[in-house]
Amino acid sequence: MKNIVRWGARILSLPLVGIVGLIFIGESLAEGFPNPVDLTASENIGLIVFFLMVVGLVAAWKWELGGAILTILGYLVFCAIEGKVMLGLFALFPGIAILFIWSWFLSRADEGR
Numbered sequence: 001m002k003n004i005v006r007w008g009a010r011i012l013s014l015p016l017v018g019i020v021g022l023i024f025i026g027e028s029l030a031e032g033f034p035n036p037v038d039l040t041a042s043e044n045i046g047l048i049v050f051f052l053m054v055v056g057l058v059a060a061w062k063w064e065l066g067g068a069i070l071t072i073l074g075y076l077v078f079c080a081i082e083g084k085v086m087l088g089l090f091a092l093f094p095g096i097a098i099l100f101i102w103s104w105f106l107s108r109a110d111e112g113r
Helices: 002-031 041-059 064-082 088-111
Strands: none
Touching: 002 041, 002 088, 041 064, 041 088, 064 088
């Protein structure tokens, strides 16, 4: 069960991180990087927090709990900045992070045997 949950989280995180990477590359080539001076403080924080969410999913491959917590905290801060709960595809971030946390708990349970 542990491996199914772990690999499920990893497989689900791959396309999400890949799509974000492609969007980042496409936007930076088409329009260039946004100038932080031209953005509001909340937009700058939102970009940083979104980046941390993606880094959290990548880090969760090695450090399941730490990466998942980083992703969930980033999601919560992003929702606070936006003033609403972000649903749809954006909700995949905390959903996948919860799978990583579940995998971490299953790993700890196996070590206790």
